Amino acid sequence: xxxxxxxxxxxxxxxxxxxxxxxxxxxxxxxxxxxxxxxxxxxxxxxxxxxxxxxxxxxxxxxxxxxxxxxxxxxxxxxxxxxxxxxxxxxxxxxxxxxxxxxxxxxxxxxxxxxxxxxxxxxxxxxxxxxxxxxxxxxxxxxxxxxxxxxxxxxxxxxxxxxxxxxxxxxxxxxxxxxxxxxxxxxxxxxxxxxxxxxxxxxxxxxxxxxxxxxxxxxxxxxxxxxxxxxxxxxxxxxxxxxxxxxxxxxxxxxxxxxxxxxxxxxxxxxxxxxxxxxxxxxxxxxxxxxxxxxxxxxxxxxxxxxxxxxxxxxxxxxxxxxxxxxxxxxxxxxxxxxxxxxxxxxxxxxxxxxxxxxxxxxxxxxxxxxxxxxxxxxxxxxxxxxxxxxxxxxxxxxxxxxxxxxxxxxxxxxxxxxxxxxxxxxxxxxxxxxxxxxxxxxxxxxxxxxxxxxxxxxxxxxxxxxxxxxxxxxxxxxxxxxxxxxxxxxxxxxxxxxxxxxxxxxxxxxx
Amino acid sequence: xxxxxxxxxxxxxxxxxxxxxxxxxxxxxxxxxxxxxxxxxxxxxxxxxxxxxxxxxxxxxxxxxxxxxxxxxxxxxxxxxxxxxxxx
Numbered sequence: 001x002x003x004x005x006x007x008x009x010x011x012x013x014x015x016x017x018x019x020x021x022x023x024x025x026x027x028x029x030x031x032x033x034x035x036x037x038x039x040x041x042x043x044x045x046x047x048x049x050x051x052x053x054x055x056x057x058x059x060x061x062x063x064x065x066x067x068x069x070x071x072x073x074x075x076x077x078x079x080x081x082x083x084x085x086x087x088x089x090x091x092x093x094x095x096x097x098x099x100x101x102x103x104x105x106x107x108x109x110x111x112x113x114x115x116x117x118x119x120x121x122x123x124x125x126x127x128x129x130x131x132x133x134x135x136x137x138x139x140x141x142x143x144x145x146x147x148x149x150x151x152x153x154x155x156x157x158x159x160x161x162x163x164x165x166x167x168x169x170x171x172x173x174x175x176x177x178x179x180x181x182x183x184x185x186x187x188x189x190x191x192x193x194x195x196x197x198x199x200x201x202x203x204x205x206x207x208x209x210x211x212x213x214x215x216x217x218x219x220x221x222x223x224x225x226x227x228x229x230x231x232x233x234x235x236x237x238x239x240x241x242x243x244x245x246x247x248x249x250x251x252x253x254x255x256x257x258x259x260x261x262x263x264x265x266x267x268x269x270x271x272x273x274x275x276x277x278x279x280x281x282x283x284x285x286x287x288x289x290x291x292x293x294x295x296x297x298x299x300x301x302x303x304x305x306x307x308x309x310x311x312x313x314x315x316x317x318x319x320x321x322x323x324x325x326x327x328x329x330x331x332x333x334x335x336x337x338x339x340x341x342x343x344x345x346x347x348x349x350x351x352x353x354x355x356x357x358x359x360x361x362x363x364x365x366x367x368x369x370x371x372x373x374x375x376x377x378x379x380x381x382x383x384x385x386x387x388x389x390x391x392x393x394x395x396x397x398x399x400x401x402x403x404x405x406x407x408x409x410x411x412x413x414x415x416x417x418x419x420x421x422x423x424x425x426x427x428x429x430x431x432x433x434x435x436x437x438x439x440x441x442x443x444x445x446x447x448x449x450x451x452x453x454x455x456x457x458x459x460x461x462x463x464x465x466x467x468x469x470x471x472x473x474x475x476x477x478x479x480x481x482x483x484x485x486x487x488x489x490x491x492x493x494x495x496x497x498x499x500x501x502x503x504x505x506x507x508x509x510x511x512x
Numbered sequence: 513x514x515x516x517x518x519x520x521x522x523x524x525x526x527x528x529x530x531x532x533x534x535x536x537x538x539x540x541x542x543x544x545x546x547x548x549x550x551x552x553x554x555x556x557x558x559x560x561x562x563x564x565x566x567x568x569x570x571x572x573x574x575x576x577x578x579x580x581x582x583x584x585x586x587x588x589x590x591x592x593x594x595x596x597x598x599x600x
Contacts, residue, residue: 095576101596125599132597143594144543146552154597193599200600209600225554229561238554239562241600292551338550 001043003056007064007169008188009122010048011195015179016188017171021045024056025063033076033137035062035088035105051091054118058090058107061126065161068127068168069134072278080136080143090120096199098125100132102143110199117199124162124192131161138286148224148240149294156244156295159192160251160281163215167255167274173267181265183216183256190216190252206232208242215252217245221295221325223339226420246324247295251281253320258313280305280313293337296321299328333427334383336419340364344418351377351386353416357423361388361414364425366432378415385426386416392432394439396504400447402454406495408504410439443504446493452504453494543593545585556582556592565592 006012006019024043028034037059039051046052070076079086080102087104095108098119107120107129119125135157136143142150166172166189176189188194191212201210211234219236227238236242259265259273284302291297299321306313318328327335342356353361353375362371371390378387392410396403412435415426446452494507559565565580574581577600580592 096600097577098599099579099596119599128599129597146549146555146592148551148555148558151555158597158599196600224558229558238558240558240564292549339554 002045003043003060004045004048004053005057005060006048006121007123007172008166009124009191009194011198012124012188012191013194015175017169017175019048020171022060024060025067028063028066031077033066033079033083034085035059036085037088039090048121049116049118054090054120057123058088058120058126061120061123061165062088062105062130064123064168065127065130065134065165068165069130069161071168072164072275073282076134076137078137079133080140086133091118095119096196096203098129098196100129100136102136105129105133112199112202115199117195119193119196122193122195123165124194125196127162127165128158128192130165131158134161135285138282139288141290145290145294147290147292147294148238148243149292150290151240152224152243153247153294153298154244155241156247156251157281157285159213159215159244159248160278162192163189163248163252163255164274164278167270170267173270177265177267177270183252183259186214186216190214190248201233208233208235208237208239210234213241213245213248215245215248217249219246219249219324221246221335222420223336223422223424225339226422226424246326247298249324250295250299250321250326251277253323254280254313254316257316257320261316276313280317293335296326296328296332296335299326303328331381333415334380334385334417336417336424336426338425338429339419340416340423340425342423344421344423345375345386345416347377347384347386349377351375353386353388353423357416360423361416362390364429365390365412365414367392380415383417387413388416389413392435394436396440396443399440399443402452403443403495403504406502406504408439408443410435449490451490451492453491453507545591548585548589548591552591556590559592564598 002021003024004019005022008016037055039055041052041055043056044052046056066076078084089104089106091109092106093108094110096110096117096119097108099106105126107118107125109116109118132154135154142154145151167176172189176183176187179187191214194212197210197212200207204210208231214234224238224243227236227243229238231237231242236245255273255277258276259270262269262273280302283305284298284300286301287304288294288298288301299317302317303314306317321328340357341360342354345351345353345357358373361373362369367390374389375386378385389411392412393407394410396406396408412430414429416423417426418424492506492508493504495502495504497503556565559580560582563575563577565582566575566578567582568574574595577598579596579598580594583591583593585591
């Protein structure tokens with residue numbers, strides 16, 4: 001007995017495939033992950049708005065999402081926590097939303113005016129929630145990560161699974177290509193949850209979610225904290241669902257670029273592109289390191305995954321992310337990593353940073369209030385930043401008794417730039433412990449190679465020993481007689497007293 | 513054709529007046545949190561601003577729209593525990 005099925009969203013529009021009569025998908029094999037259904041209805045061609053329609057529509061959408069996932073990445077065996085099944089609740093009560101909570105996928109209904117909206121009637125919405133479940137299965141550690149970008153990525157992943165689910169459908173691909181042969185315009189596939197957004201629009205016209213989310217967008221990355229908390233419908237704001245559009249934008253653009261590179265542009269080659277992009281998404285997601293800049297981290301994971309397969313799509317991934325201001329290559333040095341107090345630095349002939357930025361930076365660097373920060377302008381590949389430098393003193397007394405009371409000064413630079421008009425750290429923020437370790441490792445190598453000139457007779461002896469050793473090496477490798485006669489000083493550093501304090505300073509460089 | 517057949521008395525969807533299903537979240541042990549970072553603080557602010565983080569209701573459920581439960585750590589600072597993901 002066939003059923004009615006809407007392959008995209010009840011409000012996807014006239015260019016999208018219409019509701020179709022079809023044979024429902026079979027239940028999932030017992031060996032793979034699946035669903036427990038509830039409030040089941042007899043199999044029939046039921047009208048939208050009826051319980052029978054909603055049950056079969058939601059069930060079909062959930063199974064379609066899992067099918068699309070398996071086309072991309074193979075059999076899906078278990079949900080998070082090694083669960084084989086999760087409940088699929090096509091109507092769990094009154095709300096304009098849908099949830100995934102590790103035990104179920106829950107959808108709702110709500111009457112707005114004369115119309116009742118069912119979130120479980122949208123394949124987009126169901127696939128989005130299933131996407132949360134799929135991501136939770138492969139990256140359960142993301143559940144509790146307290147970074148906005150990790151939450152935003154989860155939302156984006158749901159939208160990406162909705163796109164994958166849509167494009168796994170042949171008629172959808174055909175209709176999409178009829179609407180836009182290059183995929184480079186707004187369409188029913190890149191738009192998510194049109195029907196639910198319409199319900200929100202009717203209740204709260206200015207709500208951010210009153211406009212469907214779009215994967216085809218031109219949003220540019222900036223630190224989430226620098227975005228407004230609220231904005232009009234569809235605006236990019238400091239909120240997980242909205243901010244996720246940056247990543248779904250990168251993913252959609254990657255599909256576009258891979259499709260553009262195909263030798264022909266058909267429904268079949270579109271599926272090839274979708275599978276390639278989907279596989280990269282999954283592989284990159286599996287390996288992405290959790291950091292506050294998680295969108296970039298996943299992008300890098302995708303590049304690395306691609307390189308393991310020959311690097312065929314490396315440039316396309318970088319361009320797709322770069323198109324949204326997310327840098328994946330050496331230019332990550334130029335990307336904002338964390339927001340600072342105060343406005344963006346002034347970058348005229350001379351650079352200056354505000355008092356609030358200066359104070360915040362000192363707090364983060366763990367330096368004293370009175371520490372001097374020098375600021376100048378630096379130009380990196382045409383991008384101007386304020387270079388803020390402070391001197392971190394590292395005590396060397398624990399490394400060698402001859403270095404008791406000796407310190408060395410390490411210049412620690414930080415690039416400060418602009419993100420949404422706010423001051424922001426560009427690239428990495430050096431942290432004091434790592435700086436100290438690096439300095440200690442360097443001094444240890446100087447000690448091992450007798451490259452430090454100490455004051456006093458013992459030191460002279462040590463230095464002479466070093467010359468002897470080096471002379472010996474020179475002789476062993478056939479060094480000339482001049483070396484034997486006038487040994488070259490090998491010390492590159494010496495301990496001197498400056499202002500009553502013993503410091504280690506460089507006296508020369510030498511090669512070899 | 514799916515194997516699962518109609519079960520008598522279970523063919524209707526939830527009545528339209530039924531409240532949204534809310535996750536039972538309490539009582540749960542508050543996890544041990546690490547030091548609070550600026551990024552975490554910014555995230556919590558965003559969640560609270562958008563009604564996505566809230567204290568659990570007396571019955572242990574979360575208000576509609578909330579995805580995170582607000583809890584206090586041992587220093588009295590507000591932290592969040594995720595309970596679910598939402599589509600909006």
